[in-house]
Amino acid sequence: MNIGTAAERSGVSAKMIRHYESIGLLPPAARTESGYRQYSDRDVHVLHFIKQARSLGFSIADIKALVDLWRNPRRSSARVKSLAQAHLDAVDARLAELKAIRKTLQNLITHCHGDERPDCPILDTLAAPNELPRQ
């Protein structure tokens, strides 16, 4: 099938499919005489794997490693688990960050009248010489 069909069936855009091929995440596709890329059901399956991993927030580098492990019958699940754990740790770190940000924003918004007056605790806090309240 052509790239458009592969894109539709996998959920990965044609643009990204070409890009993934260019960065080596995918092997070069088979081509017709006129240069059109040809994809098999197996290729669509790989693309779907990539899409799923992306939706879990894995980086392209991680996904490359995961695809390689998937392709290797001799892999150890320890390696997979290690990759997933490192990613989970990063997700947790980002969650903590956003929670702190959320808390500060929520507090600032609560104390802001939000009317026509110019005084505003949000601006005052941003302009204050000390660091933002972190808790």
Next chain:
Amino acid sequence: MNIGTAAERSGVSAKMIRHYESIGLLPPAARTESGYRQYSDRDVHVLHFIKQARSLGFSIADIKALVDLWRNPRRSSARVKSLAQAHLDAVDARLAELKAIRKTLQNLITHCHGDERPDCPILDTLAAPNELPRQ
């Protein structure tokens, strides 16, 4: 003072100070005869404001709006609050996303032996034809 000192005192790198000037977030700095940028205490204060807003995750475009409001004695706090609320909404959306990702990852990791065997629920789930479990 020179840009290095302004960077040190504001917590914003010299690179970013130059960048912010180039994108119009900062007005062009005064210059010496030899072309060195000169910054006042007031400039450092603005940079500090920018740094604080960045640490709260506001985009450069939002920060530009916030700085303009800060500079405008006739601003309404409603406008400030609206910007902050929109940003908080975006933070909340991202938090929800990461939480869902975390949950899925956590579940997959829990069911993975993480040993030398090749069978792995993480890879199996990524390769499965249906969408990832979302709850």
Next chain:
DNA sequence: GCTTGACCTTCCCACGATGGGAAGGTCGAC
């Protein structure tokens, strides 16, 4: 006054992931 290391300037490129769009070729239904 000269030396030299730190600092400054502009410019170009890069990162990561996902595009938009231009220019030109191919395909297949009608």
Next chain:
DNA sequence: GTCGACCTTCCCATCGTGGGAAGGTCAAGC
């Protein structure tokens, strides 16, 4: 044959934060 949909490659962009090259400036120390 026509024509709209699809395909190709190539170049650029987004967003925020850099690295580094090439060359100029500053001022402490000798």
